[in-house]
Amino acid sequence: METIILPVRIFLFIGLDYFNDANNRFKNHCKLVLFIIMLFTFFIGQIIFFTNIEEVGAGFLDLANAIPCLFLILQNIFKLTVIRKKHLIKDLILEIAELWPQEFQSKEKENVFYDSLRRLKKFRDAILKLTCFGVMIYMCLPIFIYFIWSCIDGDTPYLYPFQLYYFVKINSLWKYQVFYLMQIVSGTMIHICMYWSCDLLLVTLTSDICILLRLLQYDLQNIIVQCGRESLDDLKRIVKTHQKLLRLADKLNEIFGGIMLNITAVSSVVICFFGFLTIVVEGKFQKFKNLATVLQCLFIVFYIMLPGQILSDTSSGIADAAYQSMWYNSDPKFKKIIFIIIARSQKPCKLRAMSYGNMDFNAFCKICSTAWSYLSLVNQMYQKGGFEV
Template sequence: MPEDRTLIAKKEIYGTLRSCNFFIRRIGLSFVDKIPNSYLQKISVAASFITALSLVSHKTISEYAYIVYLLAKSVTLEKLMGSYLHIAGYDTISFGKLLTIWYKKNTFRRVVNDLADIWPVYEKNPEAVAIKNKCLSTLRTRQTLYVSWTILGVWLYNLTPVALHLYRLAKEIPSDLGFVWQLYYPFDKTKPIVHEFVYVFETVAGLYSVCCMLSSDVFFMTMSSHITMMLQILQVKIKTLGVAESADGKNIGGLQNCYDEIIDVINIHQKLIRYGNDLEDAFSVVNLINILLSSVNICCVMFSIIFLEPLMEMGNKFFIVAVLTQMGMVCSYADDIYRESVSVSDAVFESEWYNFNPRCQRALLLMLQRSQKPLYFTAMKFSSITLNTYRSVLTTSYSYFTLLYTSYRRH
């Protein structure tokens, strides 16, 4: 029976990671697949990761090289902002997340596997079952919307030059196929064959960058949702400690010793704290980069939408919604874990603790004290991440935009 329970738990957890695993496989990694054993499989996985690393790193470096090139030429503000500064910031975050996934791959795999030990499989409490069903349903919806919107946005960028080129040709207007991104190359990228090669490189590199972003974001979203869900179910278990059900269906306070039940919920609580700390440790650096660059990205893309690049306006609009959604998702799930971890202490207070013997009360007291220390994500320990962080990012973005707008109007 325990083995069956573990298999069912892993199947359900792996099911929630299906879309995440699809993108992680594209970059040569996985948290749920079997570890490659054969020499050929190891070469294939290594080749996939090296390809992703090379494409994303070359794209990011070339974007910053182009920005430095423009600054060296003392270009105007319009030219500088039109160089896709926001894309360079996005790729920087993607590159950081790729390195994080690779460096912490064993930790993530362990967290996924260990979560099966306390996964709610055979829940009898109707409230706990309702919490599980609601959380999983909401998670699937959010995953689908976030992934669909992000992929649609990158393909708008990739196909816009082609669509414009075909439109001009249909109107018998002289036209050349442009480029997807603004990158610097140490050679003439407009020559025949070279131009086509560069266009394919930029298209594929952009897709890999999005794969890195989605791999990290969807995994963070999924695991954070699971931790939040299990914290909510834990609160239900705490509130019903020592409560037995009589023959007529009425709940009566259990005066007997329920020490074993208390130890079980304490173990679950400690494991959830450990899982949360593992995620916090893994994503701490990325969260810092995310917070610092998101404000700049939002500011730059807003400037481009309003004043520059009318032909790329649709792609930029998708980009800004994706950035707002991505940052909002991180802050929202981090805020949920923070609030639910604090609510555990409220659940202890609302339990039937006054009917327990002194031994049980001492155990609950220790849990109460530990739960008053909130579980939260940070940006390299500089600040905790909550919904207030999201508000701060938006406020900072608006301040940057106002400064750029004032400078642009003066010129």
């Protein structure tokens, strides 16, 4: 099952091995411990920054930049639940692999499968390129701006991607470059290896279930209806596969429900503050950096919501596929099973943020609407409060 290779490899880079390689168990355990230490060190640095605002001389815009970064780190900490649930994830991957087609009875069904697979890979690759571009801009642009300003005006404050507290006084260029490099390395690893890879795993598993549901639709539409045991056996096999896919969708919600709730709750705040910085910051390079970050956040949220919408549409499409079969030419037992399939498919599968809502286009629109409301409120407070830039 080639779709799952990329997220599994990214997780393996930080030592999270879903398939328990005995030969590298100690090595992977050490890598994972080091990554968790780095993540919590980053988080503590941000917390101490907030508790020492007066000491570091942080202004309102510094806080506006630090708040969404803190929420993103909190998201990453919450996503560490994939470590605790790695055995459930492994079982889910293996169950999907059991249903994954190895050969096809018709060229048309093969085309349906590979077309779905091709669209998934194209969309995933596009989001990966956008994510890498956004991370590169966010990480590298501040030091670029610093060197430009230092050439124009010698007395230029040091600029960083993240607002962290350092117990060492940074009073020389080489110290600045060392700490900046530390931020780039740790920030990039955290974002790619935990934040994005966790979303990628969720999207990939959801898309795989959608592909299997689409193949099930094809089987239902093209089932040979005739009075005999063979047609009934084929239909029962389809029903069993349908039941398995419904259980897999439930397992997906069980594993990722808390993570999806966290995404739904936090994304509006992150988009709001980066959007606010895009509006109020005067420097063109900084505007571009914040705008690129806003767009990246929006695309990532959309990237998560799209498979949820497709899962809902594809699972409800099973009813249409069953109705389009030649069921009216079959015997009563065959018709009864078809009616049960149609009735069951009236309630589509959904990605759920626990019991608080579904992950679909409506949720995406709600997140954007909430972010816009927060942005308007923060901007009004900023304009009326007269905070200094």
